[in-house]
Amino acid sequence: MLDAIRHLLWDVDRKSLDPRKHKKFIIERVLKFGTPKEVVWLLARYEETDIIEVIKSSRNLDRKTATYWSVHYDIPLDEIRCLKTPLIINCCY
Numbered sequence: 001m002l003d004a005i006r007h008l009l010w011d012v013d014r015k016s017l018d019p020r021k022h023k024k025f026i027i028e029r030v031l032k033f034g035t036p037k038e039v040v041w042l043l044a045r046y047e048e049t050d051i052i053e054v055i056k057s058s059r060n061l062d063r064k065t066a067t068y069w070s071v072h073y074d075i076p077l078d079e080i081r082c083l084k085t086p087l088i089i090n091c092c093y
Contacts, residue, residue, distance in 0.1 A: 004041045027054040
């Protein structure tokens, strides 16, 4: 099942991933790094409610990705967790 997105899972053992148990991780990866073909794969395998829940609750989505998917699913920006937290600024003193 995960062969279609194997290159998006470069840092994990695909054999140990369970598509249900690790659905949040898989959905995040495809939303962040997937091509349109991989997004179609995602939409065919996961419920829209699951995808929306990941968009709302994820801390791992970047702001650009979260904003894009908020428009796609008509999710108010104030309901998206990663948009509520300030960006971390690295600075040295």
